Amino acid sequence: QVQLVESGGGLVQAGGSLRLSCAASGRTFSSYAMAWFRQAPGKEREFVGGISGSAGTTYYANSVKGRFTLSRDNAKNTGYLQMNSLKPEDTAEYYCAARVGSIVTVLTAYNYWGQGTQVTVSS
Numbered sequence: 001q002v003q004l005v006e007s008g009g010g011l012v013q014a015g016g017s018l019r020l021s022c023a024a025s026g027r028t029f030s031s032y033a034m035a036w037f038r039q040a041p042g043k044e045r046e047f048v049g050g051i052s053g054s055a056g057t058t059y060y061a062n063s064v065k066g067r068f069t070l071s072r073d074n075a076k077n078t079g080y081l082q083m084n085s086l087k088p089e090d091t092a093e094y095y096c097a098a099r100v101g102s103i104v105t106v107l108t109a110y111n112y113w114g115q116g117t118q119v120t121v122s123s
Contacts, residue, residue, distance in 0.1 A: 002026045002112040004096050009117030012086055016121070020081040022096035022114060030054065030074040033103045035110060036081045038092035038119075045095070050103030051079065059103050064090075086121045093118050 008020040022034065035050035049060040051070040058070045067086075072079040079096060094117050097110035104110075 002029070002032060002098050004098060004112055004114035006094065006096050006114040006117040009094060009119045011120045011122065014086060014088055014121055014123050016086050017082070017084045018086065018119060020083070020094055020096075020117060020119070022079040022081075024077045024079070024098065026077070029077040032098040032100055032112075034070075034072060034079040035097045035099075035103060035105075036070070036094060037097060037107055038090075038094045039116075040092040043092075045107055047105040047107070048094070049081070050105070052103055057103065059105075061105075083119070086119075088121045088123045091119060091121050 003025040005023045012018055030053045033052050036048040037045045038048050039045040047061055049070050051058045055072050067084050069082040096114045098112040099110045
């Protein structure tokens with residue numbers, strides 16, 4: 001079992017930055033691929049990016065590539081989503097998720113989810 005808790009959301013102006021954290025419980029954190037999804041009001045939850053258990057592989061949605069960076073510190077059981085050059089269209093509830101195995105973009109493949117953290121980007 002893995003429990004995930006996100007933090008770091010907030011209100012930021014367009015062009016600004018935020019760093020989200022995802023703290024995980026459990027002793028085998030490095031066995032899990034971690035991903036971030038987001039959901040804007042009235043829209044489906046979408047894949048933002050994922051990072052492998054070893055942090056050797058990352059994968060990003062085209063909409064955030066070059067602006068967002070995933071990392072993780074397995075010693076701290078924590079994953080991070082650094083978001084730069086934020087745009088109003090990045091406004092959403094952001095969720096971290098984890099699964100045993102490789103990064104996939106399909107949300108139903110993830111067994112464990114955090115409660116979400118709100119990111120609001122003002123224009």
